[in-house]
Amino acid sequence: MTLVQRWTQLIRTRTVAFFAIICAVAVVAVSCAGGGDATASAGIAPEMVADYIHTVMAADRTAYTKHVVNRVKTLEGKENAEGVLNVESTEGWQQTDGIPLPAQMFRLGAEVASESGSAFTYNLISPWYLNDSHAPKSEFEKTAMDATIETGESYKDYQEVGDQKYFSALYPDKAVAEACVTCHNTHPIHLERYPDKVFVMGEVMGGIMINIPLEAA
Ligand code: HEC
Incomplete structure (x- = not known):
């Protein structure tokens, strides 16, 4: 060579x-x-972002229930022997000088968040909704709700709404306390709309829907 x-x-x-x-x-x-x-911002997988957000929301709702609502003397007309605050937590809180129920507090937060103009949204949904704004609306929400009720687990997937792509997750909202079941089962709207539906402890009563916008499709 x-x-x-x-x-x-x-x-x-x-x-x-x-x-x-x-x-x-x-x-x-x-x-x-x-x-x-x-990947969402900063390279964090959207599944993780949704899980983090859900953790914060569920924690805030539980903390509000445990440390505020449980301390009121009256919950929706029923006396709470352990209550120390002379107020009532009631659906009609605006008319009665009371304080909101946990689900209402949750919705009020979601409304404030959506006013910020961000494409990120979250909401409670249920096939047995008391408040019409909690009806599962899109095909995606209906599929996710059915799957969550059947499995008791969260449902996560991508979806496109218009030109916007989202990662969406629905987390089950279960009857973790007797009060969940009694209040819903005896609510006048529930009795009128779903007379045959009787919630039992541990059951999936609905879900927390989280929609995270991704880059334009
Ligand atoms: C004292 C009554 C009361 C209790 C206790 C209660 N809820 Fe509700 N819940 C309501 C009302 C009223 C609404 C509708 C609130 C609104 O207008 O946003 C609601 C809304 C919901 C929704 C959204 C669908 C709908 O019905 O509009 C879910 C899911 C839900 N509750 C689950 C639960 C779970 C799980 C618990 C227990 C951890 C619970 N609730 C405890 C009264 C109650």
Whole structure:
């Protein structure tokens, strides 16, 4: 092998290796770009973002129930022996100088959040809704609600509404306390609309829907 031949071979090997590196970088770049769909801001998977948001919402609702509502002397007309605050937590809180029920507090928060103009939304939904704004509306919400009621687990998927792509998750809202069941089962709207539906402890009563906007589809 002449010196020139050896050089040519060396250059060829190096060139091949160089192209191999370029290709590898390109593949990584493409797969990262392709993964853009699966990542929300700062590269956190949308499933995780939804789980975090849900944790905060569920914690706030439980804390409000436990540390505020449980301390009132009256809950929707019923006396609470352990209550220390001379107010009532009631659906008609605005008319009676009372304080909102936990589900109302949750909806009030969702309304304030949507006023911020962000495409991110969340809401309580249920097939046995007392408040009309909690009816499962889109096909996606109906499918997610049916699946959650059947499995007792959260339902997560991508969906497109208009040009906007979302990662959406529905988390089951279960009857964790006797009060959930008694209040809903005896509510006049429930009795009128769903006379045959009697909630039992542990049952999925509805769900918390979270919609996280992703980059434009
Ligand atoms: C004292 C009565 C009361 C109690 C206790 C109560 N709820 Fe509700 N719940 C309501 C009312 C009233 C609404 C409608 C609130 C609104 O207007 O946003 C509601 C709304 C909901 C919704 C949304 C669908 C709908 O009916 O509009 C779900 C799901 C729900 N409650 C689940 C629960 C669970 C789970 C518990 C227990 C952890 C619970 N509720 C405890 C009265 C009650």
